[in-house]
Amino acid sequence: MTAGAAMPDPAAAGRAAIEARRARAAVKRALGAGQRGPRDVAERAWQEPGSPEALLRFSEYAASLRGFGPTRVERLMADLGIATGKRLGALGNLQRERVRGWLDDVDPSRRPRLIVLAGPTAVGKGTVAQYVREHFPQIRQSVSATTRAARPGEIDGVHYAFVSDADFDRMIEEREFLEWATVHNQSRYGTPRSSVQAALDEGSSVLLEIDLQGARQVRESFPDAVLLFLAPPSWDELVRRLVGRGTETASERERRLETAKVELASQPEFDATIVNADVAEAAHQVVERILAAEADDGAARTRSGH
Numbered sequence: 095m096t097a098g099a100a101m102p103d104p105a106a107a108g109r110a111a112i113e114a115r116r117a118r119a120a121v122k123r124a125l126g127a128g129q130r131g132p133r134d135v136a137e138r139a140w141q142e143p144g145s146p147e148a149l150l151r152f153s154e155y156a157a158s159l160r161g162f163g164p165t166r167v168e169r170l171m172a173d174l175g176i177a178t179g180k181r182l183g184a185l186g187n188l189q190r191e192r193v194r195g196w197l198d199d200v201d202p203s204r205r206p207r208l209i210v211l212a213g214p215t216a217v218g219k220g221t222v223a224q225y226v227r228e229h230f231p232q233i234r235q236s237v238s239a240t241t242r243a244a245r246p247g248e249i250d251g252v253h254y255a256f257v258s259d260a261d262f263d264r265m266i267e268e269r270e271f272l273e274w275a276t277v278h279n280q281s282r283y284g285t286p287r288s289s290v291q292a293a294l295d296e297g298s299s300v301l302l303e304i305d306l307q308g309a310r311q312v313r314e315s316f317p318d319a320v321l322l323f324l325a326p327p328s329w330d331e332l333v334r335r336l337v338g339r340g341t342e343t344a345s346e347r348e349r350r351l352e353t354a355k356v357e358l359a360s361q362p363e364f365d366a367t368i369v370n371a372d373v374a375e376a377a378h379q380v381v382e383r384i385l386a387a388e389a390d391d392g393a394a395r396t397r398s399g400h
């Protein structure tokens with residue numbers, strides 16, 4: 095194959111073009127369905143040249159939004175001084191500022207929120223969070239640091255940053271954690287402050303999958319954080335999931351189930367409970383809560399005139 099490497103391959107180019115078109119269509123669908131906000135798509139386009147968002151034509155982007163028919167899109171483009179066929183990523187600085195101003199009007203509600211997803215061991219927090227990661231990429235998730243050992247299949251820097259006790263001590267000392275806790279009387283876990291703050295500053299909501307002690311600390315330091323409790327359909331099902339996962343010894347399982355009883359009792363402290371009977375259904379409910387929280391905040395700000 096090396097002989098052909100420098101030659102243009104029309105078939106491969108065609109496949110790449112089809113793939114790129116599909117990716118742009120997915121962005122348009124997500125905009126139309128309200129799964130992604132127009133501000134998020136525009137900011138992503140400007141951050142990542144070459145991304146599907148950047149290559150989306152402004153006319154198609156605007157036409158994907160609810161309530162934007164061809165006439166309204168045409169008028170908008172004339173108002174913003176955007177030429178026909180212009181791609182989002184190709185807008186100059188002046189046009190980007192104009193688009194941001196317009197977004198303040200059409201999408202005033204999107205203020206990023208900090209969301210906590212807590213609940214007893216093995217209820218499915220990790221599974222639901224992963225579904226959200228795969229289907230709703232605009233919602234960021236932070237990677238916690240932990241002193242526990244990696245389980246088979248867990249990747250350092252993806253599932254957790256696996257650190258030593260000494261490293262964890264240093265991170266506490268240097269105030270690197272937004273919150274941290276010793277969980278199951280065993281290992282320490284902490285949320286990195288800087289990456290969470292950076293995501294919020296960029297306009298993305300951040301989902302934290304943390305334990306009850308962490309949830310309480312977040313409530314203290316971020317009073318407008320939204321606390322979601324993921325509950326099992328029943329106690330027996332919770333035990334089945336813990337045993338079924340097969341990652342703990344019998345004595346570790348006992349310890350986790352003791353913690354689980356305390357955690358289940360804390361449910362009234364949360365803003366909402368979501369029962370994880372079906373993963374996709376629970377994940378959609380989590381996302382609905384996030385979108386509602388973002389919109390709610392905007393409405394409140396609009397009312398107070400800011």
Ligand SMILES: Nc1nc2c(ncn2[C@@H]2O[C@H](COP(=O)(O)OP(=O)(O)O)[C@@H](O)[C@H]2O)c(=O)[nH]1
Pocket residue numbers: 212213214215216219220238239242273274275277283284285303304305306307308309350
């Ligand atoms: N406070 C806090 N808890 C965390 C953090 N990361 C993970 N946890 C919680 O630590 C607990 C143990 O997680 P893990 O070791 O993955 O075990 P599992 O809950 O049995 O899957 C879970 O309740 C997690 O939600 C964090 O950064 N801070």
Ligand SMILES: Nc1ncnc2c1ncn2[C@@H]1O[C@H](COP(=O)(O)OP(=O)(O)O)[C@@H](O)[C@H]1O
Pocket residue numbers: 213214215216217218219220221222335336338339370371372373
């Ligand atoms: N809705 C569900 N129905 C059935 N099994 C589930 C569901 N959600 C998660 N599980 C399973 O339960 C086990 C524990 O899930 P996990 O995400 O590791 O829990 P947590 O992160 O809350 O400790 C896993 O084996 C997972 O595949």
